[in-house]
Every structure is written in structure tokens, then in C-alpha cells.
Amino acid sequence: MTDGTRRPEAATGKGAAVPPKGPAVPGKLAARYRRRAPGEPRAVGYLYILPALAVFGVFLLWPLGQTGWLSLLHWDGLTRATWAGWDNYRDLLTDPELRAPFAHAAVLLLFYAALPAALGLVLTAALTRFRIRGMTFFRTVLFLPQVLAMVVVGVAWRSILAPDGLLNDTLRAVGLDALARSWLGDDSWALPAVGAIGTWVETGLCLVLFLAGAQRIPRELYEAARIDGAGPVREFFTVTLPGLRAEVAVALTLTLVAALRNFDLVYITTSGGPGNATSVPAYEVYRRAFETGEVGAASAMGITLTAVIFALTMVVTRLVEGRNR
Amino acid sequence: MSTSTPRRPDARAKPSARHTRDTTTSPTERAVTYGILCLFALIALTPVAGILSTALSSQSSLDTGFSLPKSLNWGNFADAWTRGHFGTYLVSSVVVAVAVVALTTVLATLAAYAFGTMRFPGSNALFYLFVVGLTLPQEAVIVPLYFDLRHWGLTNTYWGLILPQTAQSLAFGVFWMRTYFRNTPRSLLEAARIDGATHWTSLTRVLLPMGRPAFATLTVIVFMWTWNEFLMALVMVSDEAHRTVPLGLAFFQGQHSSDTALLAAAAALIALPVVVVYLLLQRRFIQGMLTGATKE
Numbered sequence: 001m002t003d004g005t006r007r008p009e010a011a012t013g014k015g016a017a018v019p020p021k022g023p024a025v026p027g028k029l030a031a032r033y034r035r036r037a038p039g040e041p042r043a044v045g046y047l048y049i050l051p052a053l054a055v056f057g058v059f060l061l062w063p064l065g066q067t068g069w070l071s072l073l074h075w076d077g078l079t080r081a082t083w084a085g086w087d088n089y090r091d092l093l094t095d096p097e098l099r100a101p102f103a104h105a106a107v108l109l110l111f112y113a114a115l116p117a118a119l120g121l122v123l124t125a126a127l128t129r130f131r132i133r134g135m136t137f138f139r140t141v142l143f144l145p146q147v148l149a150m151v152v153v154g155v156a157w158r159s160i161l162a163p164d165g166l167l168n169d170t171l172r173a174v175g176l177d178a179l180a181r182s183w184l185g186d187d188s189w190a191l192p193a194v195g196a197i198g199t200w201v202e203t204g205l206c207l208v209l210f211l212a213g214a215q216r217i218p219r220e221l222y223e224a225a226r227i228d229g230a231g232p233v234r235e236f237f238t239v240t241l242p243g244l245r246a247e248v249a250v251a252l253t254l255t256l257v258a259a260l261r262n263f264d265l266v267y268i269t270t271s272g273g274p275g276n277a278t279s280v281p282a283y284e285v286y287r288r289a290f291e292t293g294e295v296g297a298a299s300a301m302g303i304t305l306t307a308v309i310f311a312l313t314m315v316v317t318r319l320v321e322g323r324n325r
Numbered sequence: 326m327s328t329s330t331p332r333r334p335d336a337r338a339k340p341s342a343r344h345t346r347d348t349t350t351s352p353t354e355r356a357v358t359y360g361i362l363c364l365f366a367l368i369a370l371t372p373v374a375g376i377l378s379t380a381l382s383s384q385s386s387l388d389t390g391f392s393l394p395k396s397l398n399w400g401n402f403a404d405a406w407t408r409g410h411f412g413t414y415l416v417s418s419v420v421v422a423v424a425v426v427a428l429t430t431v432l433a434t435l436a437a438y439a440f441g442t443m444r445f446p447g448s449n450a451l452f453y454l455f456v457v458g459l460t461l462p463q464e465a466v467i468v469p470l471y472f473d474l475r476h477w478g479l480t481n482t483y484w485g486l487i488l489p490q491t492a493q494s495l496a497f498g499v500f501w502m503r504t505y506f507r508n509t510p511r512s513l514l515e516a517a518r519i520d521g522a523t524h525w526t527s528l529t530r531v532l533l534p535m536g537r538p539a540f541a542t543l544t545v546i547v548f549m550w551t552w553n554e555f556l557m558a559l560v561m562v563s564d565e566a567h568r569t570v571p572l573g574l575a576f577f578q579g580q581h582s583s584d585t586a587l588l589a590a591a592a593a594l595i596a597l598p599v600v601v602v603y604l605l606l607q608r609r610f611i612q613g614m615l616t617g618a619t620k621e
Binding site: 042043044045046047048049051052053055056058059060061062063064066067069070077123126127129130132136137138139140141142143144145146147148149150151152153155156157159160166200203204205207208209212250253254257260261263264267268281282285286289290295298299301302303305306309310313 | 354355357358359361362365366368369370371372373375376379428431432433435436438439440443444445448451454455458460461462463464465466467468469470471472473488489491492493495496499524549552553555556559560571574575578585588589592595596599600603604607610611614615
């Protein structure tokens with residue numbers, strides 16, 4: 001997608017390139033009308049940015065730096081802190097109790113990002129074969145989970161997954177009593193159950209994104225593929241999927257960030273339990289900093305989580321968008 | 326991060342234009358496709374419908390299932406409002422949401438105007454600083470933020486919720502508004518300048534009146550994020566007077582977890598404002614939420 005709207009002088013790159021000087025105006029006039037040539041650097045720009053930068057700096061960038069500093073300390077939040085060096089980070093690698101949350105997060109990535117993206121692609125392939133009536137309705141409904149507060153989603157799903165909830169009732173009604181269980185209280189099923197909620201939330205997002213992208217794929221490509229005798233499957237792999245590269249990158253970025261930022265849902269549905277079966281980094285940061293008084297360890301986990309998110313986002317951008325962008 | 330350019334916010338997909346009816350799809354395929362769509366729509370709606378039906382059921386019934394209540398029972402909403410104190414929580418939520426939306430809109434517009442229309446040394450680096458905020462998780466800042474705000478006496482105040490959430494929303498706000506300013510025709514600004522407009526008048530008289538759609542999207546997205554925010558409220562607020570609705574629901578669940586009807590009514594009350602705005606302006610929601618990730 002080359003940006004045709006970009007203005008020529010902005011396209012020179014780093015912005016600070018040598019500005020074109022305006023025509024020299026004789027001294028007196030210049031003093032009276034100190035007009036700049038269009039596009040010349042304007043110091044007043046800093047003034048416009050200042051208020052936003054102040055709030056952003058004080059309440060986001062500065063604390064980010066502080067988290068980095070705290071992660072190098074042993075501190076319980078009350079007494080004097082002691083220097084820890086890299087201890088907190090080393091513990092993240094060696095202590096199984098600190099490593100488990102990251103393993104759980106990896107499982108959740110499958111449910112939050114991989115599964116919704118795959119489902120979205122398959123559905124898109126089916127939905128772009130012909131014009132769907134009532135698409136606005138379907139889009140509105142499928143995207144709905146995205147706008148609900150995660151707290152509300154958690155309360156709704158807790159009642160569905162409860163021992164006497166809708167899911168177990170349905171299973172019993174069709175004679176699958178053996179499968180019914182306390183989904184969120186089961187050691188091995190709690191994590192997939194939380195993941196399934198994530199799949200429910202994110203699938204609509206992926207589908208809506210892909211459908212919008214598929215509509216930008218020129219129809220002629222499909223016609224050409226059909227003339228060449230391509231069936232639905234070939235059509236998907238040769239036309240739809242390549243055409244959706246950018247959308248897949250966006251979908252994976254949004255969903256993987258949602259998967260790793262996953263605090264609200266875990267807090268409401270399981271509080272990390274049973275045992276620590278559903279503890280995730282985002283939840284552990286909160287628990288260790290504000291409940292068990294391990295501020296240093298919590299900070300190290302926060303920094304690591306951030307690094308993981310940034311790294312994964314970059315990998316996705318590289319992998320999916322390829323080198324031609 | 327990559328070098329791809331952001332999608333233009335106004336590049337809406339044109340639904341019907343390119344989808345001509347073609348004859349290569351069989352009636353069976355059509356039926357199956359509609360069937361799949363309906364199934365997914367049903368799955369998306371079931372938890373929402375479950376909440377509503379539980380909220381409208383009588384309190385004595387312990388059934389959490391999906392049966393339609395025999396008579397609509399609005400009493401649960403009144404109960405959640407009074408006994409659950411959701412009236413007070415809603416006031417806190419409205420105060421915080423309005424303040425964050427207003428602050429974010431003003432600050433982001435000013436900054437984005439500079440980023441989008443002016444050239445000055447370091448503008449790119451400063452812009453990328455804001456863009457970093459798009460993927461930065463709260464977990465990276467929440468711990469020291471709590472100790473800072475406590476030190477400044479801002480915990481258990483509205484400002485303790487407003488300022489950090491404004492900072493978080495600014496990343497998206499600056500990014501979104503800059504895209505708008507970059508996509509306004511250059512000739513417009515030049516014409517204004519020739520007519521003697523200063524940079525301030527160009528902004529307030531020319532660009533702002535034109536930018537209503539961009540503002541509408543920014544407003545609904547930031548409103549939704551602030552309204553739904555949970556972790557910040559959980560950490561910064563411990564007294565009841567400043568509790569926002571999501572926090573209220575979490576505490577409510579802790580205390581009355583057996584009272585499913587009341588819990589469901591409270592959940593419905595929280596979701597209602599956002600869902601209503603979403604149903605009215607769904608295009609803006611989808612547009613805004615999906616553009617957030619297209620970084621430069």
C-alpha cells in the first residue's frame with residue numbers, strides 16, 4: 001500500500017533535512033513580515049506538542065523507566081530496598097513458579113491469536129464467494145464482544161462455565177454427562193477454558209478485519225483464477241490469502257497484545273487458580289506487587305512482558321508483511 | 326516500527342460495489358455459508374443474551390441457564406442501582422470518562438497538528454515516542470505509577486484515574502489525529518496561509534470544523550477504553566466514593582457471587598452505554614479499533 005497522499009516535502013524522510021529557504025526579502029520588509037516559506041521548520045511545533053508530551057512523559061514514560069529501575073531491586077514496598085542487580089531476571093529463568101505464567105501465556109496465544117486468525121481466514125474464504133445479504137448485521141454482531149468490558153465478559157462466561165451453567169446443562173441434555181465438569185475449577189481445563197473465552201472475543205475482530213480486506217481484492221483476480229480452473233481451495237491460497245497479508249499482520253498484532261495484556265479476565269474468572277493453573281504474567285505483576293510484596297520481581301516480570309510483546313509484534317510484522325514493504 | 330504507511334482512516338470498504346452476483350456458487354454453498362454465519366452470530370450473542378435473561382429473571386430462581394424468564398423482572402436493575410451502589414459508581418465512571426475524553430482530544434489534537442502539518446527537528450523521533458505507547462502494556466508502568474501517585478496524594482482521587490488513562494489514550498489519539506491532518510489537502514492550508522491565517526486560526530477555523538468524523542471516532546474509542554478500564558481503577562482506588570463501574574462489578578461479584586440475577590443486572594448496566602453507542606456508530610468503532618495497530 002503506497003501512500004499516494006503523502007506530501008512531497010514530507011517524503012524527504014527524516015523531516016529535519018535542509019529546509020528550502022524562502023526568497024530573500026530586503027531588510028526592512030523582512031522585519032515587518034517575517035513570513036516563512038511553506039514547509040520551513042517551525043519552532044512553534046514544540047509548543048503544540050508540549051502539553052501532550054508532558055502528560056505522556058510524567059504518567060507513562062517516567063513510570064516505565066522507574067519500572068526498569070525497580071526491577072533491579074529487592075523491595076517489599078515498605079522497608080528499605082536493597083540492590084538486586086540481575087537477580088530478579090535470573091529468577092524469571094530459573095524459578096519454575098515464575099516461569100509457569102509465561103508458559104500459560106504461550107498457551108493463551110494459541111487461543112487468542114492463532115485460533116481466531118485461522119477461523120477468521122476460513123470463514124472469510126467462505127464468505128467472499130458471493131455477496132452476502134445482511135452483512136452489516138453480521139458484522140455488528142460478530143464484532144460485539146470487542147466493545148464489552150472484559151469484566152462483563154468474565155461475569156457472563158463464569159456463569160456459562162459454572163458447574164450448573166449453560167455449557168454443562170447442554171452437555172447433560174445431549175447425554176454427554178461424563179464431559180460435564182467445573183470448567184474453571186479443573187486443574188487441566190481451567191487454562192483452555194479461559195483461552196476459549198479469548199477465542200470468543202477475538203474471532204469477530206479477525207473476521208471483520210479480513211472481510212474488509214477481502215473486499216479490496218480486485219474481483220478480476222478471482223475471475224482469472226476461476227477461468228484457470230481453480231476451486232475454492234486453490235482460490236483461497238492463490239488470491240485471498242496473499243491479498244490479506246496486511247490484515248493478517250494487524251489481526252495478529254492486536255490479538256497477541258490482547259492475549260498478553262490479559263489481566264481483567266483472569267482476575268474475574270479464576271484469580272490465577274486453581275493452584276496457579278491460570279496465572280499469567282499480567283496477573284502475576286499485580287499479585288506480586290500489591291498482594292505479596294515482591295515489587296522487584298513484579299517489575300522484572302512487567303519489563304519482560306513488555307519486551308516479549310514488542311519482540312512478537314516485530315516478528316509478526318516481518319514475517320507476514322515480508323520484505324517487499 | 327515497519328516502514329509501511331498507515332491506512333487512511335477514511336478508506337472505507339465499499340461493500341456492494343465489487344461484489345457482483347456471480348453464478349459459480351451453488352445454492353447449497355449459499356445455504357451452508359449462511360448457516361455458518363448464523364451459527365457464529367449465535368455464539369457471539371449467547372453470553373450477552375444469557376446476561377440479559379438472567380438479569381430479567383426473578384431473583385429466587387437459581388437457574389443460570391438460557392430459559393426465557395416468564396415475566397420481565399426489572400427489579401434487579403433497581404436493586405443493583407441502590408443495594409449495589411451502582412448509582413454512585415456510574416457517577417464516578419462518567420466523571421472519569423468525560424475528563425479523559427476531553428483531555429485526550431484537546432492534547433492529542435494539538436500535538437497531532439504539529440506532527441501532521443509542521444516540520445521541525447526531532448519531530449519523527451518524538452512521534453515514535455508516542456507510537457510506542459500503542460503496544461505498551463499497563464503492567465509495564467502500573468507498579469511505580471501507584472507509588473508515585475500515592476506519594477503525590479493522588480490515589481483515591483479522580484485525578485489519579487484521569488491522568489494515567491489520558492497518558493495511555495494519547496498514544497492512539499496522537500497517532501489517529503496525525504493521520505487525519507496528514508490526509509487533509511495541502512492546498513487548503515496554503516490557501517488559508519495566503520489569506521493571512523496564522524497556524525492557530527488554520528487549526529481552529531479550517532481543520533477542526535472539517536475533522537468532525539475523525540473526532541467522532543477518537544471520542545467513541547477513548548470513551549469505550551476509559552469506561553471499560555479495570556486494572557487502573559483496581560490499583561489506584563480503594564475507597565468506595567471513587568469506584569468506577571467495572572471495579573464495582575468485581576467487588577460485587579466477590580460479595581454476592583450467589584446472587585446471579587443481581588450480578589447480571591449490574592453487568593448489563595455497565596455494558597449498556599457502550600453497546601448503545603456502538604450500535605449507533607458501529608462503523609466508527611470498527612474503523613478506529615482496527616486502525617490502532619497499523620503503525621508506521
